[in-house]
Amino acid sequence: MTRAVVAFLAAFEAVITAAIGLGVALAPLTLVWAVQYHMATSWAVFWRASADAWLLGLGVDAHVDLDRLTALSLGLPGAVPPFTVTIAGLGVALFTVLMGARIGRRAAETPYVLTGGIAAVASFTAVTSIVALTAQAKVFGPAVVQAPLVAAATFGAGILLGIGMDWAANRDHVPPLLAHAFGAETRMVVGSSLRAATGAVALLVAASGLFVAILLFAHFGRAVALYEGLQAGFLGGITLTLAQLAFLPNAVLWAMSWLIGPGFALGGGGAVAPGAGLDSGLPGVPLLAIVPAHSPTAAYVAIAIPVAAGAASGFLSHRILKKSTPPFDTPLDLVLVAAGAAVFGGGVLALLAWWSGGTLAPGVLADLGPSTWKTGVFGGLELGAGLAIGLAIGHWRGQAHDWTPLRREEPAPEKSAALATDNDFVTAGD
Structure with missing residues (x-):
């Protein structure tokens, strides 16, 4: 063209x-x-x-x-x-x-x-x-x-x-500009860190989407009651549903911040986070039916999900690193990749948190969404810990596969020649 x-x-x-x-x-x-x-x-x-x-x-x-x-x-x-x-x-x-x-x-x-x-x-x-x-x-x-x-x-x-x-x-x-500006090892560290961070964030967002879907299914009756209370009619209901679908990715990112730990703000109603609750009621929007009034402190166990997402991404990334030419599998290489991926992942999480929040109206809807810096810092640390675990498991697994037990001692040349002669004699006799 x-x-x-x-x-x-x-x-x-x-x-x-x-x-x-x-x-x-x-x-x-x-x-x-x-x-x-x-x-x-x-x-x-x-x-x-x-x-x-x-x-x-x-x-x-x-x-x-x-x-x-x-x-x-x-x-x-x-x-x-x-x-x-x-x-x-x-x-x-x-x-x-x-x-x-x-x-x-x-x-x-x-x-x-x-x-x-x-x-x-x-x-x-x-x-x-x-x-x-x-x-x-x-x-x-x-x-x-x-x-x-x-x-x-x-x-x-x-x-x-x-x-x-x-x-x-x-x-x-490789773009010529990058090839001239950075060496092969630097490009490998940066590229591997970006790949691992992207995978970890994608897994975490997918887990958050599944979490929101489970909450919607669990609170479906409450959401239907809110729909009926609004009395918007058929066309009004369609319009309201489309508007909520537009904000569904926001809900997924807010759930992601909840899984990380800092939670998210709902204006004057307070923060929605593990171990915290709302100080006042919420507007009668059906999508808000999934928001819990209070979460127990034990809900902090949910931070295992970001760590698991990082571990899965780190384990899968290690397979690519080991197959590279030359293999990129020394402990120092893996530490650099884990640290770089934690920084990149934290930055992406902070950007997503900032993008999903804002102001809708004064009063109870004045401050909506997660904290940018808390989501980025805590999310980066949790993903980084998981990535380090996943890379370490992949490294140890590779080391275990490279180790082979001592083979049985092969027969001496004289003995091998005698066995060959006997076999020939038996064949000739048959």
Whole structure:
């Protein structure tokens, strides 16, 4: 493919990604406009609501200015002064990053990877800026200046992830810039640390998702009762469900912080962590049915899950290290990999914690999400301990397999020759 074709295809896929993200919110709201309101009101109101939801999901802040009567009717007495919504529904951001990774990986298969990445990010940023300009309203409006920056950062992260995945799949390919800047041993330490940290964080996030699924199943009746109490109707229920699905990745990351130990904040209700409880009730949102009112101190045993995730990643990473040429399996090598992976893993966990939190409204919803530094520090230590254990087990296992018992002493040459002669004589006699 030529450079122009690569740029066009990347830009086209970026526009499609934005259209799908907008359509997920716009389709049900358009149904509400057509069925419930009989097209009597302006469709632009529902367009702005869809655009606001999409931009909030990407991480763009929104400014809210409610009058006193509206604030009191929503149960937000502290919302009379203007405030800013800073929390992102990471379902939208996750979809955007994954689509960006797909585009980046496809661009990396061509000689024009830089052209494809720049074209995709520029197109997605342009669409985001146009949507932000059309979503402005007196009561609620996204930050127009922030929108292109956040869009470029979110979609660009996906593009870089896809390019990195393509390079990781082709291990013989080393970018010339990295080859000249760092030696082979340094690249091995950094690459192995990144691989081990990525595996450990991925296992921990998967375990957190399973934990949330179990809680949803266990508290399904309570969630249904909250749905019935809201009396949102069929279309309202669909809209509410889609909104909660957008925040489901946030719930998974908050559960991850709970498993690590620091837990997460729920505004004025206090911290939700092992050995801690809420000081007040929660809003009647069905997804919050999984939040326990209090957790016993014995729940701190849950920190074994991050350690186990690190151990599994370390054990699997050791198999790759041992098969490398030359083998990268000395105790010093493994210590460097474990330390580097702990630092990288802690940094990723801190970034995820920061990304999942924010402010939704003044009062009880003013401070939501886990602590960035606590999640990063404690998570890095726990993953690092598990990685050290996994690498050590892999090393000892390899040493045990390399050891072979002494073979039985082979017969002397004279004896072997005599045995061969006897065998020939027996064969001839037969």
